[in-house]
Amino acid sequence: MKIVRHNLAIRFVHWVTALSIFVLIFTGFGQMPMYKRYNVDQIPGLGWSSDFMVTLNIHYVAAAILIFISLYYITYLIGTRRWDILPRRGDIKESIQIFASMVGLAEEPKNRKYLAEQRVAFLITAVSVAMLIVTGLIKVYKNLPGVDVSASLVFWIAQIHNLFTVILLLSIIVHLLAFLIKDNRPLVSSMFTGQIDRAYVERRHELWLAELAGPAIATEEKALIVEETEILEKVENKEESATGESNETIGDCEAIEENKVIERNEITADLNTV
Amino acid sequence: MAITRRTFLKRAALSGVTAAVVLSGTEKAAAQMSPHQEYATIIDLTKCDGCSHLDTPACVSACRSKNQPRFPQPEKPIGDYWPQPFHEDWSDKQQIIDRLTPYNWTYVQHLEVEHQGRKVRVHIPRRCMHCDNPPCSGLCPFGVIDNTPEGAVVIDTDMCFGGAKCRDVCPWGIPQRQAGVGLYKKVAPKFAGGGVMYKCDMCIDLIQEGKEPACVAACPNQAITLGTKEEMRAYAHRWADENQGHIYGDLENGGTATFYLSQIPFENIDQAIKEQENDGKPGRPSMEVGINNPLDEPGNMAKAFAIAPVAGVLAAGLSVYKIMQGEEQHEDSEA
Ligand code: HEM
Ligand code: HEM
Ligand code: SF4
Ligand code: SF4
Numbered sequence: 259m260k261i262v263r264h265n266l267a268i269r270f271v272h273w274v275t276a277l278s279i280f281v282l283i284f285t286g287f288g289q290m291p292m293y294k295r296y297n298v299d300q301i302p303g304l305g306w307s308s309d310f311m312v313t314l315n316i317h318y319v320a321a322a323i324l325i326f327i328s329l330y331y332i333t334y335l336i337g338t339r340r341w342d343i344l345p346r347r348g349d350i351k352e353s354i355q356i357f358a359s360m361v362g363l364a365e366e367p368k369n370r371k372y373l374a375e376q377r378v379a380f381l382i383t384a385v386s387v388a389m390l391i392v393t394g395l396i397k398v399y400k401n402l403p404g405v406d407v408s409a410s411l412v413f414w415i416a417q418i419h420n421l422f423t424v425i426l427l428l429s430i431i432v433h434l435l436a437f438l439i440k441d442n443r444p445l446v447s448s449m450f451t452g453q454i455d456r457a458y459v460e461r462r463h464e465l466w467l468a469e470l471a472g473p474a475i476a477t478e479e480k481a482l483i484v485e486e487t488e489i490l491e492k493v494e495n496k497e498e499s500a501t502g503e504s505n506e507t508i509g510d511c512e513a514i515e516e517n518k519v520i521e522r523n524e525i526t527a528d529l530n531t532v
Numbered sequence: 533m534a535i536t537r538r539t540f541l542k543r544a545a546l547s548g549v550t551a552a553v554v555l556s557g558t559e560k561a562a563a564q565m566s567p568h569q570e571y572a573t574i575i576d577l578t579k580c581d582g583c584s585h586l587d588t589p590a591c592v593s594a595c596r597s598k599n600q601p602r603f604p605q606p607e608k609p610i611g612d613y614w615p616q617p618f619h620e621d622w623s624d625k626q627q628i629i630d631r632l633t634p635y636n637w638t639y640v641q642h643l644e645v646e647h648q649g650r651k652v653r654v655h656i657p658r659r660c661m662h663c664d665n666p667p668c669s670g671l672c673p674f675g676v677i678d679n680t681p682e683g684a685v686v687i688d689t690d691m692c693f694g695g696a697k698c699r700d701v702c703p704w705g706i707p708q709r710q711a712g713v714g715l716y717k718k719v720a721p722k723f724a725g726g727g728v729m730y731k732c733d734m735c736i737d738l739i740q741e742g743k744e745p746a747c748v749a750a751c752p753n754q755a756i757t758l759g760t761k762e763e764m765r766a767y768a769h770r771w772a773d774e775n776q777g778h779i780y781g782d783l784e785n786g787g788t789a790t791f792y793l794s795q796i797p798f799e800n801i802d803q804a805i806k807e808q809e810n811d812g813k814p815g816r817p818s819m820e821v822g823i824n825n826p827l828d829e830p831g832n833m834a835k836a837f838a839i840a841p842v843a844g845v846l847a848a849g850l851s852v853y854k855i856m857q858g859e860e861q862h863e864d865s866e867a
Contacts, residue, residue: 291700292724298664315829321837322836329844329848330851331848332846333844334852340855399669403827405665406679409676413675416673416675
């Protein structure tokens with residue numbers, strides 16, 4: 259069984275953001291006189307990289323794309339009210355616990371759709387991108403003909419643009435390093451296909467599973483729709499294959515179902531106390 | 533050189549001092565003092581005779597002696613710009629006056645130009661044009677080239693890292709680099725930066741004192757004049773109309789604070805510079821007519837920044853609508 263983790267809109271946002279940011283970083287560094295000095299422009303196909311005007315124009319195009327996709331994402335978040343990625347109270351503490359669990363010093367906490375540490379990282383990334391867009395727009399403005407901006411503003415804006423470039427770069431490196439950890443690997447294919455194994459979610463994102471069921475927990479039926487279909491499938495299969503044991507199996511299934519309901523109620527209780 | 537508040541601020545930024553510490557009253561005073569008047573110069577090529585009687589043209593000597601105290605004094609030995617096997621060192625060639633160098637911020641081009649079937653001698657004092665929308669300043673990664681209210685474009689030599697990007701993006705390749713001096717020495721001299729860039733600063737200090745730039749004062753023929761930008765532009769156009777002459781610097785690079793006046797078309801002059809002056813190295817600027825400002829193209833693109841966010845919101849609105857509808861249908865079918 260698969261569960262949808264990243265719908266098409268999110269995958270669109272993710273990969274357009276990633277692509278535009280990589281281009282922005284490359285052409286941004288190209289705004290400093292280094293590709294000629296370090297012979298980057300000697301690499302076949304990269305002859306253009308030391309031409310400031312070429313890289314600046316590409317920087318502008320990629321910046322416009324980043325602004326487009328950022329506004330798309332903000333509208334998406336507000337429109338769908340899917341706040342899973344936004345930090346919550348206690349996330350810092352929980353992140354520390356997650357890091358401790360990685361070296362075996364603690365147990366990984368029960369997770370929602372995203373780990374606390376992912377939510378914190380998201381905030382850092384989002385703030386960096388926002389700051390880069392704001393300072394970038396000021397840079398664009400000051401480069402317009404006939405616009406005079408005070409030298410100290412230009413200087414500070416450049417420093418902030420550079421500072422957040424470094425912060426964003428570090429956060430992306432950490433983001434990518436995370437996928438060196440085997441346990442995070444299934445997320446990568448999900449960022450392409452959108453889907454993830456149910457078993458993975460059960461193991462690592464228990465609270466998310468509960469949320470997915472949503473208000474259905476109260477009615478207790480919807481909460482188990484997924485499991486029920488699964489169990490029914492299983493039952494049908496078994497019924498088809500082995501007739502003698504079918505009663506027993508159904509009994510088993512009912513027991514499982516009951517357990518699940520109890521578990522879910524516990525989780526709901528947990529959630530309510532949070 | 534006295535530390536102005538700006539350089540102080542910049543230093544504070546690099547040394548990590550917060551802005552709060554430096555919010556003193558000094559800048560207010562400085563701001564009130566500076567006459568917020570835009571200036572420009574006219575260089576009348578019909579009056580310049582290249583000071584043929586002198587070894588060094590008067591404007592060049594005046595410029596050199598005025599700026600002598602600010603010339604770079606590199607510590608030797610100077611390292612190469614790793615991994616490149618060279619560095620730009622003019623300290624042993626300070627006497628050179630036939631091109632722009634870190635020790636020679638103005639020079640005179642002596643040319644033979646074709647005009648109406650005759651060869652005419654033309655002398656052209658060359659230096660920074662002090663552009664209206666200077667790409668050198670706009671594109672400095674450290675933001676340390678100041679486009680002053682007076683119209684002078686000034687490099688902060690204390691903060692310059694010497695990457696020479698300003699020279700690359702200047703349509704005339706004006707700023708020149710000296711290695712072995714400046715801020716980069718204190719950071720990672722082997723790997724980043726390359727010295728300090730030097731060029732004419734319009735004698736901004738003299739202008740702020742209400743005086744003329746050194747070259748203007750020195751010229752025996754009044755070939756160079758300083759005035760307010762509007763006066764100078766009006767004069768240039770009047771002169772060109774009356775004499776069927778030509779102006780260089782009014783439109784070039786999107787407008788500058790230097791108006792060259794000539795009886796000979798600048799196309800011919802540019803041709804002569806390319807044939808007689810150009811040695812493929814920086815420091816011998818051409819005079820391409822109508823040369824574009826490299827910032828124009830990105831400037832046109834700036835419209836995209838108004839469209840992008842609107843497009844983003846609209847596209848997302850559509851997606852959200854579809855998703856929410858899909859969800860409803862989903863729930864309906866499940867119920
Ligand atoms: C992930 C996002 C971005 C990164 C990593 C990035 C990085 C950089 C870097 C390293 C530079 C060179 C240093 C400097 O001049 O400060 C630069 C320059 C510049 N950036 Fe960005 N940038 C980003 C986004 C943007 C955006 C969204 C805009 C415009 C809306 C923008 C506009 C500019 C401009 C105009 C320059 C040219 C230099 C100048 O005019 O001073 N950047 N960028
Ligand atoms: C500029 C570079 C990148 C940025 C700014 C970025 C940012 C993000 C953000 C904000 C999320 C959370 C998205 C959401 O579900 O709402 C995310 C998730 C993810 N990203 Fe990236 N990303 C970048 C590059 C990459 C690259 C190159 C990969 C390739 C391995 C990658 C793989 C993933 C995966 C697998 C997830 C899903 C994590 C999960 O579901 O828990 N990202 N990224
Ligand atoms: S002439 Fe070159 S160095 Fe002088 S202001 Fe214009 S772009 Fe800058
Ligand atoms: S501008 Fe004046 S000082 Fe300079 S070379 Fe010409 S005549 Fe001599």
